[in-house]
Amino acid sequence: xxxRDVSIPMSTVTEDLPAREAAKVxxxxxxxxxxxxxxxxxxxxVLAGTQVLRMAxxxxxxxxxxxxxxxxxxxxxxxxxxxxERTVADLLPKSRPDLPAVSADATLLEVASVMARSNVPLVAxxxxxxxxxxxxxxxxLLDHLLHT
Amino acid sequence: xxxRDVSIPMSTVTEDLPAREAAKVxxxxxxxxxxxxxxxxxxxxVLAGTQVLRMAxxxxxxxxxxxxxxxxxxxxxxxxxxxxERTVADLLPKSRPDLPAVSADATLLEVASVMARSNVPLVAxxxxxxxxxxxxxxxxLLDHLLHT
Numbered sequence: 001x002x003x004r005d006v007s008i009p010m011s012t013v014t015e016d017l018p019a020r021e022a023a024k025v026x027x028x029x030x031x032x033x034x035x036x037x038x039x040x041x042x043x044x045x046v047l048a049g050t051q052v053l054r055m056a057x058x059x060x061x062x063x064x065x066x067x068x069x070x071x072x073x074x075x076x077x078x079x080x081x082x083x084x085e086r087t088v089a090d091l092l093p094k095s096r097p098d099l100p101a102v103s104a105d106a107t108l109l110e111v112a113s114v115m116a117r118s119n120v121p122l123v124a125x126x127x128x129x130x131x132x133x134x135x136x137x138x139x140x141l142l143d144h145l146l147h148t
Numbered sequence: 149x150x151x152r153d154v155s156i157p158m159s160t161v162t163e164d165l166p167a168r169e170a171a172k173v174x175x176x177x178x179x180x181x182x183x184x185x186x187x188x189x190x191x192x193x194v195l196a197g198t199q200v201l202r203m204a205x206x207x208x209x210x211x212x213x214x215x216x217x218x219x220x221x222x223x224x225x226x227x228x229x230x231x232x233e234r235t236v237a238d239l240l241p242k243s244r245p246d247l248p249a250v251s252a253d254a255t256l257l258e259v260a261s262v263m264a265r266s267n268v269p270l271v272a273x274x275x276x277x278x279x280x281x282x283x284x285x286x287x288x289l290l291d292h293l294l295h296t
Contacts, residue, residue: 027290030178032269049286053264057257065250065261075257076293102213109205109223113213116201121180138197142175145224 004104007134015089056082152252155282163237204230
């Protein structure tokens with residue numbers, strides 16, 4: 001079995017996308033992060049959902065979550081207001097995590113090795129031009145390996 | 149809306165569980181990590197799936213994934229052999245990530261704030277004895293906040 005057999009389609013975002021739109025893409029998929037690609041579809045990095053929350057929430061909430069409890073405003077409004085007019089690029093941390101990539105004919109052991117080196121439970125599958133064709137999640141990989 | 153309305157049941161493991169069993173629990177759920185609880189069901193930490201791979205795979209695979217490609221053995225066998233007879237406790241990193249926890253009546257903004265402080269896209273929901281009753285994922289939280 002090869003990477004192509006385990007690869008699934010995955011939504012991606014570009015750096016210039018409004019972060020509010022990106023938050024909706026993030027919510028719509030069952031993954032804790034978003035794959036960010038360049039204009040040609042080549043994977044650049046992963047935007048973690050926890051990073052989106054960190055950038056969106058007022059500092060007083062993060063420093064003392066008990067204070068968040070007394071805010072008399074819907075959480076969605078606070079988060080969307082906090083994101084404001086920023087783009088995906090604005091939300092990315094300065095040190096961007098690498099999104100590892102493999103070719104479609106990588107073996108599953110190769111995929112597991114690439115994933116083990118990163119802290120990201122996701123590996124991009126790319127073609128010969130480094131354009132992303134899909135991705136392999138940790139769950140998907142383990143499902144195939146352990147037949148659950 | 150409160151934490152209890154967004155909380156979902158979640159499989160947990162204890163530190164003394166054989167890591168092979170834990171890998172199967174990990175594969176069976178759609179989450180990139182496993183909640184580790186003590187004997188009374190109180191959350192201790194999260195075991196990331198990437199950490200399981202790091203502990204299971206031979207070092208030569210991780211240092212050079214291209215070498216993994218030439219291993220003439222099924223990936224599942226390599227991983228299960230690599231885990232060997234170790235337990236969950238053996239696989240946990242020395243610096244264990246905290247799993248944040250909230251009470252069932254926490255507001256969603258409070259949940260978001262607690263999650264923003266951590267790098268874990270998961271918050272445990274606990275009762276008054278700190279026993280875990282469920283968990284809130286980043287996806288679940290955003291689904292409710294952004295109505296996707």
